Amino acid sequence: MKYETVIGLEVHVELATESKIFCSCSAHSFGADPNSHVCPACCGMPGMLPVVNRRVVDFGMKAGMMLNCDINRVTTFDKKSYYYPDLPGAYQTTQWFAPVAVNGRVDIETSAGKKSVRIKQIHMEEDAGKLVHDISEGTTHVDFNRTSVPLIEIVSQPDLSSAEEVEAYLVRLRTLLRYAKVAECEMAHGTMRCDVNLSVRPEGSDVLGVRTEMKNMNSIEAIKRAIEYETARHINAIENGTEVLVQETRRWDDAKGKSYAMRSKETAGDYRYFPDPNVMPVVIDDVWYETIKNSVPEFPEVKREKYIALGLTEYDAERISESIMLCECFEEASEACGNPKEVVNWITSDVMRILNAKQMTYEMLNLDNKAFGKLISLTLDGKISRANSKKILSAMFDDRAIEPEAYAEANNMLIGEQNDDLILGIVKKVVESDPKSVNDFKNGKEKALMALFGKCMKELKGNCDPQQLKVILLECING
Amino acid sequence: MISKDVVEKVAKLSRLHLEEEEIAQYADQLNQILDTMAGLQQIDTDGVAPLAHVLPIENVFREDEVGECFTQETVLANAPEQSNGMFQVPKIV
Amino acid sequence: MNKIVIDDMFLTTDMPTTAGSKMLEGYTSLFEAEVLTRLKAADYVIAGKTKVGEFGADLLGETCYFGAEYEGETLQYPAAAAVKSGDAKAAVVMDVNGAPRRGAAQNGLVSLKPTYGRVSRYGTIPVACSGETVGVIANNAADCRDVFTAMAGYDSKDGTSLPESMTEQGKAAVTKKNKVVVLSSMLKGTDEAVQGRIAAVTDQFTKNGIEVVVADADVVAYAGAAWNILMSAELCNNVSRYDGVKYGYRTKNYTNIDELYTNSRTEAFGEFLKSAILFGSETLSTENYKKVYDKALRVRRVIRDNMAALLADCDALLMPAASALAYSRTLVEGDKYLPYKENFFTAPASITGLPAVIAGGVQLVGNAFSEDLLLDLAELV
Numbered sequence: 001m002k003y004e005t006v007i008g009l010e011v012h013v014e015l016a017t018e019s020k021i022f023c024s025c026s027a028h029s030f031g032a033d034p035n036s037h038v039c040p041a042c043c044g045m046p047g048m049l050p051v052v053n054r055r056v057v058d059f060g061m062k063a064g065m066m067l068n069c070d071i072n073r074v075t076t077f078d079k080k081s082y083y084y085p086d087l088p089g090a091y092q093t094t095q096w097f098a099p100v101a102v103n104g105r106v107d108i109e110t111s112a113g114k115k116s117v118r119i120k121q122i123h124m125e126e127d128a129g130k131l132v133h134d135i136s137e138g139t140t141h142v143d144f145n146r147t148s149v150p151l152i153e154i155v156s157q158p159d160l161s162s163a164e165e166v167e168a169y170l171v172r173l174r175t176l177l178r179y180a181k182v183a184e185c186e187m188a189h190g191t192m193r194c195d196v197n198l199s200v201r202p203e204g205s206d207v208l209g210v211r212t213e214m215k216n217m218n219s220i221e222a223i224k225r226a227i228e229y230e231t232a233r234h235i236n237a238i239e240n241g242t243e244v245l246v247q248e249t250r251r252w253d254d255a256k257g258k259s260y261a262m263r264s265k266e267t268a269g270d271y272r273y274f275p276d277p278n279v280m281p282v283v284i285d286d287v288w289y290e291t292i293k294n295s296v297p298e299f300p301e302v303k304r305e306k307y308i309a310l311g312l313t314e315y316d317a318e319r320i321s322e323s324i325m326l327c328e329c330f331e332e333a334s335e336a337c338g339n340p341k342e343v344v345n346w347i348t349s350d351v352m353r354i355l356n357a358k359q360m361t362y363e364m365l366n367l368d369n370k371a372f373g374k375l376i377s378l379t380l381d382g383k384i385s386r387a388n389s390k391k392i393l394s395a396m397f398d399d400r401a402i403e404p405e406a407y408a409e410a411n412n413m414l415i416g417e418q419n420d421d422l423i424l425g426i427v428k429k430v431v432e433s434d435p436k437s438v439n440d441f442k443n444g445k446e447k448a449l450m451a452l453f454g455k456c457m458k459e460l461k462g463n464c465d466p467q468q469l470k471v472i473l474l475e476c477i478n479g
Numbered sequence: 480m481i482s483k484d485v486v487e488k489v490a491k492l493s494r495l496h497l498e499e500e501e502i503a504q505y506a507d508q509l510n511q512i513l514d515t516m517a518g519l520q521q522i523d524t525d526g527v528a529p530l531a532h533v534l535p536i537e538n539v540f541r542e543d544e545v546g547e548c549f550t551q552e553t554v555l556a557n558a559p560e561q562s563n564g565m566f567q568v569p570k571i572v
Numbered sequence: 573m574n575k576i577v578i579d580d581m582f583l584t585t586d587m588p589t590t591a592g593s594k595m596l597e598g599y600t601s602l603f604e605a606e607v608l609t610r611l612k613a614a615d616y617v618i619a620g621k622t623k624v625g626e627f628g629a630d631l632l633g634e635t636c637y638f639g640a641e642y643e644g645e646t647l648q649y650p651a652a653a654a655v656k657s658g659d660a661k662a663a664v665v666m667d668v669n670g671a672p673r674r675g676a677a678q679n680g681l682v683s684l685k686p687t688y689g690r691v692s693r694y695g696t697i698p699v700a701c702s703g704e705t706v707g708v709i710a711n712n713a714a715d716c717r718d719v720f721t722a723m724a725g726y727d728s729k730d731g732t733s734l735p736e737s738m739t740e741q742g743k744a745a746v747t748k749k750n751k752v753v754v755l756s757s758m759l760k761g762t763d764e765a766v767q768g769r770i771a772a773v774t775d776q777f778t779k780n781g782i783e784v785v786v787a788d789a790d791v792v793a794y795a796g797a798a799w800n801i802l803m804s805a806e807l808c809n810n811v812s813r814y815d816g817v818k819y820g821y822r823t824k825n826y827t828n829i830d831e832l833y834t835n836s837r838t839e840a841f842g843e844f845l846k847s848a849i850l851f852g853s854e855t856l857s858t859e860n861y862k863k864v865y866d867k868a869l870r871v872r873r874v875i876r877d878n879m880a881a882l883l884a885d886c887d888a889l890l891m892p893a894a895s896a897l898a899y900s901r902t903l904v905e906g907d908k909y910l911p912y913k914e915n916f917f918t919a920p921a922s923i924t925g926l927p928a929v930i931a932g933g934v935q936l937v938g939n940a941f942s943e944d945l946l947l948d949l950a951e952l953v
Binding site: 133272 | 492522544545555
C-alpha cells in the first residue's frame with residue numbers, strides 16, 4: 001500500500017529585540033555567565049509586574065504580514081500554567097485567546113511543484129530558561145538568562161507531506177522573517193526551533209493517523225532525517241504491527257538517528273489558560289497598522305524580477321534577492337553610483353569574497369551601502385585604482401564610518417592630475433635603473449613593458465590610474 | 480459536584496500531595512464553595528463580553544531599551560541550592 | 573508623628589516579607605515596593621510589619637503561619653489593631669479579599685480601598701491581580717486621605733497603573749449628588765449590630781442633608797460568588813511560582829524534581845491556601861473554563877454595569893463590610909469557608925475595581941475616582 005505523510009509544524013522564532021518581552025533585561029546573553037541577564041521579574045520572584053515591549057508587537061505584526069496573515073486588531077496575553085524548572089513562574093505568558101496574527105499562507109516550491117502552506121496562527125510569548133545537566137553529579141542546573149526573551153510561535157496547518165517540503169517551508173520562513181528584519185532565524189543558535197507533528201495514512205484517505213510530536217532537532221538536516229525516520233517507523237507499525245502507535249511527544253537523537261518517547265506528562269493538555277490580569281489588551285489602530293504595513297519589504301520574487309529588468313542576469317538576480325542585506329546593499333549602492341551592473345559585479349566578487357574570508361553570513365553584512373556606491377563611482381572615474389579600492393572596501397567592512405574619498409586622500413590613494421609630475425619622476429627613475437628591460441621592449445618584447453609597468457606601480461603604491469601610467473611610461477621610453 | 484477523583488487530579492496538577500482523608504475533606508470543601516456560586520448560572524450573560532480587566536486602559540508599553548539586570552550573586556541570594564552560578568535541582572530525566 | 577505600619581505583603585529589602593506563609597519564611601526581597609518608596613519620600617516612617625493570613629486572602633489573618641491574633645475570644649486584624657492601639661498613625665494594607673475592610677469596620681476605624689489602578693502594586697505579593705488594591709486604615713478620614721495622597725499616582729512599572737491624565741479626567745467627572753443608596757440585597761445574613769450601624773449611619777447622613785434611599789440590586793449579591801472564582805484562579809496561578817527551586821521553602825524530603833515540587837508545596841502551604849489552589853485550578857480546567865471562569869468574567873461585567881447605573885445618580889452605595897461586628901474564635905475555627913462567604917460584602921468593590929470607604933462600621937462604595945467624596949462622607953459618620 002502507498003502511504004502519505006501529514007506534517008504540521010510549530011516553529012518558535014526568537015525576535016531580534018534589544019530587551020526582553022516584559023522586562024528591560026538584555027535579550028542577548030549568548031555566551032554570557034549564567035543568570036547574569038536576569039531580574040526579579042524574569043526569574044519568577046514575586047512583586048514585579050510585566051510591561052510589554054512595544055517592539056515585540058511591532059515585530060509580531062510584521063511577521064504576520066510577511067506570512068499573509070490577518071492581524072487581530074485586539075490582541076491579548078494569557079497565562080499558561082505548567083511546572084518545569086526552566087519556567088520560573090510556573091507559568092508562561094503567551095497568547096491563547098486572541099493571537100496577534102491568524103489565517104496566513106506561505107508559498108513554497110519543491111520538485112513536486114508549487115504549494116501553499118496554511119498558517120493557523122502566530123502568537124507572541126516569552127521563552128523559557130535553559131537547563132544544564134551535570135551527568136556525573138546527577139543534578140540539573142537552571143540558567144534564566146533566556147527566560148522572557150520574546151518569541152513568536154508560528155503554527156502551520158498539517159499541509160506538508162515530505163521532508164523536502166518541510167525544508168522548503170523552513171527556508172522560506174527564514175528568508176521572509178529575515179527580510180522583515182524581525183529575527184535572526186539561526187537554528188544553530190537556537191533562535192529558530194521547530195517541533196514536527198507527523199502522522200501517516202494510506203494515500204487518498206481523509207482520516208488522519210496517530211500523530212506524534214518530535215522535538216530537539218537542531219538543524220534542517222536533522223529535521224529531514226527525523227521526518228524520514230518517523231515516517232518509516234509509522235509505516236512499519238501500521239504494516240507489520242511492530243509496535244502500537246500512540247499520540248506522544250518524542251525526542252529526536254540525531255547522533256543515534258532515532259526518536260525516543262519522552263516521559264509523558266500526566267497533566268499534558270491542561271494548561272489552564274486564562275487572561276493575564278496584569279497585561280492590558282493591545283489595540284492596533286489604523287495608524288499603527290499602516291505604519292507596520294508600510295515597513296513590510298518587497299518579497300524576494302518581486303525584487304528578483306525588478307533586478308532582471310535592471311539588466312542583471314537571472315543568476316545574479318536570484319543570488320542578490322536571497323538576502324535582504326544583499327538587496328539593500330545592491331539597491332542603495334546602485335542609487336549612489338548609478339551603475340547597477342557594476343554594483344552587482346562588485347557584490348558577487350569583492351563583497352562576497354570578503355564576507356567569506358571573514359566567515360560572515362550575508363545577514364551580517366554591515367556596510368555603509370551609500371559609501372560603497374561612492375567607492376565604485378570613484379573607481380570607475382579613475383580616481384582610485386582598482387587595487388586600492390579593494391583595500392578601501394576591506395577597511396569599510398571593519399569601520400562603517402569610513403568615507404571612501406577622504407580615506408583615499410588620507411592614505412595617499414587618490415589619483416589626481418597634479419600627480420603627473422610625481423608619476424613622471426618615478427617612471428624616469430625606473431626606466432634609468434633598468435635599461436635592459438627598456439632595450440628588450442624596444443626590440444619587440446611586450447612582456448618587458450609589463451615588468452617596467454609593474455615596477456612603477458609598486459613604487460607608486462598602486463596609487464595611479466593604470467591608463468595614465470601607461471601613457472607616461474610609453475612617452476618616457478620613446479623619448 | 481466535585482468528586483474525589485477530580486480533587487486528586489487537581490492536586491497532582493497543582494503539585495500538592497493529599498492524604499486519603501484530606502481528599503474527601505477537600506472534595507467536601509470544594510463543593511461548599513461551589514454551592515456559593517450556583518446562582519451565577521442564572522445570570523443572563525448572553526451577548527455580554529468577559530471582563531478580564533476592570534480599567535479602560537489599553538496599549539501599555541515600554542520602549543525596547545535595555546535596563547540594568549541584577550548580578551548573578553543577587554539573583555541567587557535566596558536560592559535553596561546553587562551550583563556554578565545556577566539554581567540546582569535534582570536531575571531532570 | 574508619621575509612624576505607619578505595613579501589611580506583610582509589601583516587599584522590603586531591610587526585613588523579610590512572608591505573606592503570612594511558611595513558604596516565604598525569612599524571604600528578603602531584592603527590591604522594595606513602590607508605595608514604600610513614595611511614603612518614605614513623604615517622610616513617613618515605617619515602624620514595622622503587621623501579620624496577614626496566608627497570602628492575605630483570608631478573613632482577618634487567621635490563616636497566618638506565624639499565628640492568628642485574637643483579642644480575648646475575638647479575631648483581630650493585626651493592622652487594625654496597630655492603628656487602634658495608637659502604635660501607628662495608619663496602616664498600609666493589601667486588600668486581596670476584603671480583610672482590611674472587615675478589620676476596619678469591626679474596630680470602628682476608617683479605611684480606604686482606592687479605585688483599582690490609582691496606587692501602584694509594584695512590589696506587592698501578587699495574589700488576585702485583577703482586583704486587589706493597596707489600601708489604608710487610619711483613625712480618621714483625614715489621616716486616610718494623607719497617606720493615600722502620599723502613595724497614589726501613576727507608576728510606569730505597573731502596567732495597570734492609571735495615567736495622570738485619566739485620573740484627572742475621572743476626578744473631574746465626579747459630581748456631588750447628596751444622595752446615598754442602601755442596597756437591600758446586601759443586608760442578607762447580617763446580624764443586628766451590623767443592621768444597627770447601617771441605621772445609625774443612615775440617620776447621620778439624613779441629618780446632614782443627604783438623601784438616603786433603598787434600592788434592590790440582586791445581581792450585586794453575586795459578586796462574592798464570581799470573585800471566589802476569579803480570586804482562587806489567580807491565586808492558584810500566582811502561588812505556583814513557589815516551587816522550592818529559586819527561593820523560599822524547600823523540602824528535605826525529595827529524590828526527584830516532582831517530589832521537590834510537591835513536598836515543598838505540601839509542607840509549606842496551609843489548609844486554607846490549599847483549598848483555594850485546588851478550587852482555582854479546577855475552575856480553569858478545560859472542562860470548566862467556559863462554564864465557570866469565563867462565566868464569572870461575564871458576570872463581572874454585568875455587576876459592574878449594574879453598579880455604574882446605580883451610581884449614576886448617587887454618591888455611594890451603602891452596604892455592610894461584614895455580617896457581624898466581631899468574629900468569635902468558635903465561629904472562625906468552626907467554619908473554614910468564612911473567607912469565601914464573608915467576601916459577599918467586600919467583593920462588589922473588589923471585582924469592579926470601584927473605591928470603597930469604611931466608616932462607622934459600614935461600607936460606602938462609590939464611583940471610580942470618588943475617593944475624596946467618599947472620605948468627605950466618612951467625615952459625617
